[in-house]
Amino acid sequence: MTSTSNWRLVFILGSAGVITAFQIGKAAIAVPLIRQDLDLSLVTASWVVGAYGALGAVAGISAGVAVSFIGARKAVVSGLMVIGLASVLGAAASNGAMLIATRVVEGCGFLAVVIAIPTLLRDVTVGRDRDFAMVLWGTYLPAGSAIMMLLGPLLATFGWQGLWLANGALALSYAFIVWLVVPADSHAESTLEPRPPAPIGGVLKARGPMLLACAFFLYTFQYFALTGLMPTLLVERMGLSIAAAGSISALIVAANAFGNLSAGLFLRHGIPLWAILASAFSFVGIAGFGIFASLPVAVVALLAAASLAVTGLVPASVFAASPRIAPNSHLLAVLLGLLMQASNIGQLLGPAAFGAWVEHFGWPLASMFFLAVAIAGVAIASRLRRLLPPAP
Numbered sequence: 001m002t003s004t005s006n007w008r009l010v011f012i013l014g015s016a017g018v019i020t021a022f023q024i025g026k027a028a029i030a031v032p033l034i035r036q037d038l039d040l041s042l043v044t045a046s047w048v049v050g051a052y053g054a055l056g057a058v059a060g061i062s063a064g065v066a067v068s069f070i071g072a073r074k075a076v077v078s079g080l081m082v083i084g085l086a087s088v089l090g091a092a093a094s095n096g097a098m099l100i101a102t103r104v105v106e107g108c109g110f111l112a113v114v115i116a117i118p119t120l121l122r123d124v125t126v127g128r129d130r131d132f133a134m135v136l137w138g139t140y141l142p143a144g145s146a147i148m149m150l151l152g153p154l155l156a157t158f159g160w161q162g163l164w165l166a167n168g169a170l171a172l173s174y175a176f177i178v179w180l181v182v183p184a185d186s187h188a189e190s191t192l193e194p195r196p197p198a199p200i201g202g203v204l205k206a207r208g209p210m211l212l213a214c215a216f217f218l219y220t221f222q223y224f225a226l227t228g229l230m231p232t233l234l235v236e237r238m239g240l241s242i243a244a245a246g247s248i249s250a251l252i253v254a255a256n257a258f259g260n261l262s263a264g265l266f267l268r269h270g271i272p273l274w275a276i277l278a279s280a281f282s283f284v285g286i287a288g289f290g291i292f293a294s295l296p297v298a299v300v301a302l303l304a305a306a307s308l309a310v311t312g313l314v315p316a317s318v319f320a321a322s323p324r325i326a327p328n329s330h331l332l333a334v335l336l337g338l339l340m341q342a343s344n345i346g347q348l349l350g351p352a353a354f355g356a357w358v359e360h361f362g363w364p365l366a367s368m369f370f371l372a373v374a375i376a377g378v379a380i381a382s383r384l385r386r387l388l389p390p391a392p
Helices: 007-038 042-070 072-090 096-124 127-137 140-158 160-181 200-205 207-237 242-268 273-291 297-311 313-325 329-361 363-387
Strands: none
Touching (some): 007 042, 007 072, 007 127, 007 160, 007 207, 007 242, 042 072, 042 207, 042 329, 072 160, 096 329, 127 242, 140 160, 140 242, 207 297, 207 313, 207 329, 207 363, 242 297, 273 297, 273 313, 297 313
């Protein structure tokens, strides 16, 4: 363990997370092109976005055990290689089923990377810097998605296949960089000593952890529903070009990163978790009415950005509450795996559920989808108010 934080390695590891998030952004911006090229319905195209979380939706906790067994650095390198190879294979897809299958494989690599990197960040930072490093890490998803939405239209000048090939080459190259630069983590790569099994059943049966997981599920559910189909909304309903839709979508997603970074400030001032969750989900329901109304593009973009900025408070707040829900470190690891699993279920189902809703009811009633999310989120927040002990 180092006596000072190695910010160079923090940047390198954070960049690996951003590259994994590129793979989410590339699908969102390419949906209109993929639909046209492969003649896909909106629901099928939505699965191209949502299938990325398929493995995490069923194996989040198990993946955490696997990462601790093989070692975090090996998991990051292997995950980036899997992402790269699957992205290259996806460029050759001739139908929706084949493309979705390669996206599921990409999801395997994504899960390995995002579970392993926090362990490595713990090893390269000291206590006084660790919380700040974790807050920075929490921005990898909106940052990566926003960057790809900005750059995606340029790369897609050779078709969506060019976008897939470029991302595949980047992931494979960065896997080599991580292997060369990041030292082996001492916790798992140097030894394979067995550890006692964690009491998974105790976490799954408790109301607190499950409510926290449900809140995290709703966050990713609405996040990927909105960001995954925002370019399609701007192109198909508002008549924007792919480039313009990508730029606006990137700015909207970037607002979510601001919300992530702001969460620490609210928590430091003593605002309870339940109040943050209730306020964030309430705003989702309110903003939805404006986002899907017949308003100017600038107003729609502003409301969507505000919605993602406010809900960006949720992830950091949930992770901050985790030690109070599971004060034992042995149980905390299980709880974090549960949160990752809930997050991936939301990532998997959000775009597909929203796509099916829009195809059935149309864009004008899309706001009711987010109103339902808001009601469920406020209900969970009210239950957590009674269960969660006060912050010290």
